Amino acid sequence: MSDVQNILLPEGSIEKQTITLNVGPTHPATHGVFQNIMEMDGERVMSSESTVGYIHRAFEKLAERRPLYQITPITDRLNYCSSPINNIGWHLTCEKLLGIQTPKRVDYLRVILMELARISDHLICNSILGVDTGAFSGFVYLMEFRELIYEIYEEICGSRLTTNIGRIGGFERNFTPVAWEKLEKFLKEYPKALKEFENLFTRNRIFIDRTVGCGPISAERALNYGFTGPNLRAAGVDYDVRVHTPYSSYEDFNFVVPVGTTGDTYDRYLVRNVEMWESLSIIEQAYQKIQDFKGADAEVYHAHVPEYYLPEKKEVYTSMEALIWHFKIIMGEIEMPKGEVYNSVEGANGELGYYFISDGGRTPYRLHFRRPCFIYYQAFEELVKGSMLSDAIVVMSSLNLIAGELDA
Amino acid sequence: MSLTNEQIQNKLTEKFGEQVSAFAEPYGMLTFEAPKDLNLKVLQFLFDDETLQFRFLTDLQAVHYPTDKGRELAVVYHLHNLVDNVRIRFKVFTDINTPDVFTATQLYSSANWMERETYDFFGVNFVGHPNLKRILNVDEMDYFPMRKEFPLEDQTRIDKDDEMFGRGGSSN
Numbered sequence: 001m002s003d004v005q006n007i008l009l010p011e012g013s014i015e016k017q018t019i020t021l022n023v024g025p026t027h028p029a030t031h032g033v034f035q036n037i038m039e040m041d042g043e044r045v046m047s048s049e050s051t052v053g054y055i056h057r058a059f060e061k062l063a064e065r066r067p068l069y070q071i072t073p074i075t076d077r078l079n080y081c082s083s084p085i086n087n088i089g090w091h092l093t094c095e096k097l098l099g100i101q102t103p104k105r106v107d108y109l110r111v112i113l114m115e116l117a118r119i120s121d122h123l124i125c126n127s128i129l130g131v132d133t134g135a136f137s138g139f140v141y142l143m144e145f146r147e148l149i150y151e152i153y154e155e156i157c158g159s160r161l162t163t164n165i166g167r168i169g170g171f172e173r174n175f176t177p178v179a180w181e182k183l184e185k186f187l188k189e190y191p192k193a194l195k196e197f198e199n200l201f202t203r204n205r206i207f208i209d210r211t212v213g214c215g216p217i218s219a220e221r222a223l224n225y226g227f228t229g230p231n232l233r234a235a236g237v238d239y240d241v242r243v244h245t246p247y248s249s250y251e252d253f254n255f256v257v258p259v260g261t262t263g264d265t266y267d268r269y270l271v272r273n274v275e276m277w278e279s280l281s282i283i284e285q286a287y288q289k290i291q292d293f294k295g296a297d298a299e300v301y302h303a304h305v306p307e308y309y310l311p312e313k314k315e316v317y318t319s320m321e322a323l324i325w326h327f328k329i330i331m332g333e334i335e336m337p338k339g340e341v342y343n344s345v346e347g348a349n350g351e352l353g354y355y356f357i358s359d360g361g362r363t364p365y366r367l368h369f370r371r372p373c374f375i376y377y378q379a380f381e382e383l384v385k386g387s388m389l390s391d392a393i394v395v396m397s398s399l400n401l402i403a404g405e406l407d408a
Numbered sequence: 409m410s411l412t413n414e415q416i417q418n419k420l421t422e423k424f425g426e427q428v429s430a431f432a433e434p435y436g437m438l439t440f441e442a443p444k445d446l447n448l449k450v451l452q453f454l455f456d457d458e459t460l461q462f463r464f465l466t467d468l469q470a471v472h473y474p475t476d477k478g479r480e481l482a483v484v485y486h487l488h489n490l491v492d493n494v495r496i497r498f499k500v501f502t503d504i505n506t507p508d509v510f511t512a513t514q515l516y517s518s519a520n521w522m523e524r525e526t527y528d529f530f531g532v533n534f535v536g537h538p539n540l541k542r543i544l545n546v547d548e549m550d551y552f553p554m555r556k557e558f559p560l561e562d563q564t565r566i567d568k569d570d571e572m573f574g575r576g577g578s579s580n
Contacts, residue, residue, distance in 0.1 A: 226522075245493070375518050
């Protein structure tokens with residue numbers, strides 16, 4: 001052997017008995033850009049250090065120089081698997097600050113969209129959990145329906161993933177007949193597919209062996225770690241923003257908040273599945289309620305707020321007042337009232353909060369997003385310590401980490 | 409029996425007297441402040457008290473008020489009592505030259521990354537934090553980007569007038 005050393009190893013790396021393993025930043029199993037530096041003893045994870053921030057885009061700083069309507073596209077890019085929830089949550093925050101009351105029909109339309117978004121998010125999370133445990137077919141069954149949900153978004157707002165859906169006060173246009181048709185199709189066909197999906201997984205021996213007892217967390221630790229959403233409910237705490245602080249008329253709907261017991265991967269899977277059924281039931285109830293609006297009420301799709309809601313293009317060309325509002329809104333020349341408001345919605349991952357401070361200017365003085373992902377991801381090390389590497393991947397998948405939400 | 413803002417305020421003034429101040433209720437959420445060296449005592453009291461039970465840290469972040477001399481940085485805690493479903497907002501203000509605030513990580517594991525994020529963007533030095541380093545920005549960064557002295561756009565640009573968008577622009 002020659003004396004020339006070609007590879008420079010860190011000091012002590014030959015003597016030590018463990019292996020340092022980089023999982024990520026771009027690893028197919030992480031489903032997003034984040035890195036875990038794991039110290040491995042054979043196949044066991046001894047410690048794991050998470051590095052986040054690879055796709056940090058300075059949203060909070062950007063928001064300080066933008067009028068309200070320009071912040072909506074920023075919120076899209078938080079949890080991009082369920083953008084409508086982020087968008088509508090942001091509109092609700094603005095409406096709370098500005099004191100805008102929305103008509104019931106708008107609330108129900110929003111509920112439909114938010115629940116569709118929740119379904120599309122949970123559907124991806126659960127079916128990818130299947131893929132990570134080695135079962136591909138469930139994913140293929142359900143993907144078709146995410147496509148259908150995206151088609152519904154497309155009918156409503158024109159885009160699919162980063163939706164920029166709705167406006168302050170409501171929607172920019174009414175739902176089209178095609179959108180309703182597609183929604184009816186979804187309501188008719190999805191339960192069958194979801195049943196099929198459950199048949200594939202819920203009592204599947206291999207799936208149960210892989211997920212039961214995998215990455216458990218007690219209710220107490222989960223609360224201390226700031227868990228919210230399905231991950232907290234899987235640990236047995238029935239906290240749901242939709243029930244505790246109803247927004248957008250959620251108090252008008254009957255639904256069950258599912259809870260688990262052990263907070264492990266299997267419980268997280270079950271909670272998400274039951275939530276999909278509940279979301280379906282909420283959408284059906286909202287659909288029925290919207291059918292009950294008759295006459296002029298059935299055409300309402302936004303509140304009357306000329307300061308924040310863009311006037312119709314036809315009017316912009318014909319009336320002076322509409323033209324002025326149009327210009328003022330587009331140029332961001334509207335002064336907001338002073339105030340400080342915290343508003344949260346039940347995002348697909350948990351409590352998505354917006355802390356908004358206005359100093360009376362045209363843009364927020366400070367806007368902070370409470371991103372549920374960012375807060376519960378710090379428990380990852382505790383969840384996977386001592387488990388197998390393949391279990392760590394499954395835990396990561398079941399936590400539903402979305403890089404966009406993590407890094408803001 | 410649910411907890412009212414008035415009860416919380418009474419409890420706090422009973423315990424801390426004049427030191428908790430600036431009680432307000434913007435949009436229904438009880439907001440108050442305390443001196444920064446009392447922040448852990450207040451948080452602990454809110455956590456332990458049998459009737460208050462603010463045991464869930466919803467959110468923690470900072471705000472920069474450059475004109476408020478001696479209290480430029482505000483660290484804002486949003487706490488939630490999940491039993492009675494009451495939220496409160498608690499602020500401590502600190503001087504920007506010595507931005508030392510005690511860490512809440514002993515009380516809330518969730519405060520770990522939230523404090524790191526706050527440090528990363530505002531430079532609040534959380535005393536006693538187990539691992540206070542940058543989290544979202546690059547490690548080499550030598551400034552705290554969310555402070556107001558860093559405007560979003562390059563101030564040397566003359567081809568663009570941002571006066572239209574209120575704050576900032578060429579005059580600031």
